[in-house]
Amino acid sequence: AQKVTQAQTEISVVEKEDVTLDCVYETRDTTYYLFWYKQPPSGELVFLIRRNSFDEQNEISGRYSWNFQKSTSSFNFTITASQVVDSAVYFCALSEAGSGSARQLTFGSGTQLTVLP
Amino acid sequence: ETGVTQTPRHLVMGMTNKKSLKCEQHLGHNAMYWYKQSAKKPLELMFVYSLEERVENNSVPSRFSPECPNSSHLFLHLHTLQPEDSALYLCASSQVGDRIREKLFFGSGTQLSVL
Numbered sequence: 001a002q003k004v005t006q007a008q009t010e011i012s013v014v015e016k017e018d019v020t021l022d023c024v025y026e027t028r029d030t031t032y033y034l035f036w037y038k039q040p041p042s043g044e045l046v047f048l049i050r051r052n053s054f055d056e057q058n059e060i061s062g063r064y065s066w067n068f069q070k071s072t073s074s075f076n077f078t079i080t081a082s083q084v085v086d087s088a089v090y091f092c093a094l095s096e097a098g099s100g101s102a103r104q105l106t107f108g109s110g111t112q113l114t115v116l117p
Numbered sequence: 118e119t120g121v122t123q124t125p126r127h128l129v130m131g132m133t134n135k136k137s138l139k140c141e142q143h144l145g146h147n148a149m150y151w152y153k154q155s156a157k158k159p160l161e162l163m164f165v166y167s168l169e170e171r172v173e174n175n176s177v178p179s180r181f182s183p184e185c186p187n188s189s190h191l192f193l194h195l196h197t198l199q200p201e202d203s204a205l206y207l208c209a210s211s212q213v214g215d216r217i218r219e220k221l222f223f224g225s226g227t228q229l230s231v232l
Contacts, residue, residue, distance in 0.1 A: 004159070035220065043205060045223035091160065104172070105221060107160040 002027045004094050006108035013082050014116050021077045021111045023092030029053075034075045035093040035105065036066065045091065051075060082115045089113070120144045123208050123224035130198065131232055138193040138227045140208030148213045149191040150221065151183060154205040166191065167213050198231045205229070 003026040013019045025034065036048040049059065051068050059066050063080045079086055089112050093105040121142045130136050142149060148167035152160045165172040166185040173183075180202075182194040191208055205228050209221040 009157075037223075042225055043207075043228070044225040045207065045209075045221075047220050047222070050220050104162055104165060105160075106162075109157065109159045 002029075002032075002094050002096055002106045004092050004106055004108035006090075006092055006111050008111045009109070010112045010114070012114045012116060015084060016081050018078060018080050019082050019113065019115075021079075021090050021092075021113065023075045023077065023108060025073050025075065025092070025094045027073075027094060027096055029096045031096075033095045034068070035095070036075075036077050037091045037093065037107075039089040039091065039110070041088070048077075048090075079113075082113075084115050084117050087113060087115045120222045121208055121210055121224035123206075123227050125227055126225065127228045127230075129230045129232065130195070132198060132200070134198075135194070135196040137195065138206055138208075138229075140191040140193075140224055142189055142191075142208075142210035142222070144210055144212075144222060146210040146212045146222070147188055148211045149185060149188070150209040150211075151191065151193050152207040152209060152223075154207055154226070156204075160207070164193075195229075198229075200231050203229055203231045 005024045008022055032053045034051045037045040038048055039045050049066055056068050056070055065078045067076045089110045091110045092108045095105050124139045150165050151163040153163055154160050163174055163177045164183040180197050184192040205226045207226045208224045211219050211221050
């Protein structure tokens with residue numbers, strides 16, 4: 001069975017600090033997909049990134065970067081120079097769905113990030 | 118118009134009421150989902166409608182009944198709910214078959230309170 005663990009329930013940082021959100025996953029599949037979503041107070045989950053298991057290249061998008069380590073089953077998310085608008089709940093998710101079937105994501109319990117001015 | 122629209126945004130109902138949550142997606146996707154988000158718990162997949170096939174989480178009680186009349190609309194019918202059913206109910210959609218880019222697009226959710 002698949003499982004996603006986000007050990008950090010809440011994190012508070014001061015604006016401009018860097019912050020890393022941890023995500024550890026468990027799966028028996030050799031092909032799988034990892035996601036990060038952001039949930040601001042409005043409630044809607046906003047897609048941030050999708051990573052395929054066969055692509056271990058790390059990715060940077062502006063102030064966001066992701067470190068995928070297959071050896072430790074981790075997919076950590078770093079925000080550089082955090083801003084107040086980054087305050088939200090961040091979810092890591094895993095999918096093992098095969099071809100032609102709907103994307104059934106298993107979510108972690110989320111990390112509440114608060115960025116203080 | 119946002120990609121996935123849910124109504125109502127907030128709902129308060131008694132345990133004997135019958136109500137329905139509505140979701141509409143404007144993205145041309147072929148799969149729709151209901152998720153339940155309870156406080157301090159992972160999002161829980163309740164139902165999936167994909168390519169005219171329905172998949173459900175066996176742990177979801179029968180007092181929740183989904184309906185998907187077409188690929189753009191999804192309903193969640195509620196009856197005789199319990200206080201522990203109070204949660205944020207999120208609808209999502211995706212394009213099944215797009216293996217390179219497929220991801221879920223979520224609505225803003227319906228915050229349900231059962232008294």
